[in-house]
Amino acid sequence: MKKREVPASVKDERLIKKRRDQMIKGAVTLFKEKGFHRTTTREIAKAAGFSIGTLYEYIRKKEDVLYLVCDSIYDQVRDRMQQDIDTNQGSIESLKLAIAHYFRVMDEMQAEVLVMYQEAKSLSKDALPYVLKKEFEMVAMFESVILGCIETGELQLEKREVNLIAHNIYVQGQMWGFRRWALQKLYTLDEYIGLQTSLLLKGIHKEAIVEK
Structure with a gap:
């Protein structure tokens, strides 16, 4: 697009x-x-x-400002993920690092991400599809890491499972931003990353358990 x-x-x-x-x-x-x-x-x-x-x-018009805000936030998140996520290594360790990095980006950019999701509904009909397409591009980064693990034999998953797992990772990172006010009373960011990653990996690979 x-x-x-x-x-x-x-x-x-x-x-x-x-x-x-x-x-x-x-x-x-x-x-x-x-x-x-x-x-x-x-x-x-x-x-x-x-x-x-x-x-x-x-x-x-004012709606142009909202579009520029959303576009910029997505670009910042994507650029930071591209710098630190290795889609070629094909290891469980690379998947764990990708998850951790993304969650930390969500923590650091909490204000921007909250604004984007609260106000995206006000984007014009021609702007909204372009902005939302960027979400699928970021989900695709996690799909690439997972597919790399399948290619090296570290995971055995079907395509539909890969897509859903990638979306789950994306949403879990956002959840820290949306509900940090409650979650940080129970966990540090590192604890949250560790627990979420452990739960995810226990579900897809019985031997890939994150150390507590």
Whole structure:
């Protein structure tokens, strides 16, 4: 699916990126505090450090800001996962490391991820499919790690099982972000990662049990 373009009257690509990064940072804070609909473009401009007139040189409407926020958050999560997840090793250890890294990214980016899921429903009909497609791309990273384990003989799973396990990992990472307020009263992040990984691996490979 082709990337959705947000028109800008400014032609300098470096300046567009700089201003939109400022805009996104300010908008995330505001959306978390007030929500998308209660936040005004004037407030976004102020939080970004420039005037409302300057803001409209880089977007056409407030919904463009929400799209840029969601697109940026997905890109940040994906880029960090691509840097640290080894899809070629084909070992249980690489799967455990992939899970741990993803959960830690979810912890560090909790505010951004919460905003994205709370406000994604307000995306336009043409923007929402593009943004959601990025979720499937990240789930596919876990599928690749699992498939690598199947190729090396470390796991024996059917395709439907691989897909569901990859989705389970993705959701379990998000759960820490959504319910950290409750879960951190019971577990540290490391304990949560260890327990979730152990439960997952016990279900798919009787010998692949994470050490407590």
